[in-house]
Amino acid sequence: xxxxxxxxxxxxxxxxxxxxAGAILQARGMHCLGCALAHGETIGxxxxxxxxxxxxxxxxxxxxx
Numbered sequence: 001x002x003x004x005x006x007x008x009x010x011x012x013x014x015x016x017x018x019x020x021a022g023a024i025l026q027a028r029g030m031h032c033l034g035c036a037l038a039h040g041e042t043i044g045x046x047x048x049x050x051x052x053x054x055x056x057x058x059x060x061x062x063x064x065x
Contacts, residue, residue: 005061007044007054014043018064028052 003017014021030050043061047054 005043005058007042007047007058009043010039011041011043011046012039014061018061020064021061024057024060028057 005014005017005021009017011021011025014025018024025046028050030046030052043057044054046052047057
């Protein structure tokens, strides 16, 4: 995969890499898409705020078919 989503990937970038990223984040209680910080907030920062499992989330975000 050319673009891999990491903890340093912004939410905006994750949406560009994986079109399903928004639904994945929302399913985990991260309603970051409506947040003003979404353009600059990283996946790692969102996980810190929401207490999600970073490894599990990254695995799901990178499982692009």
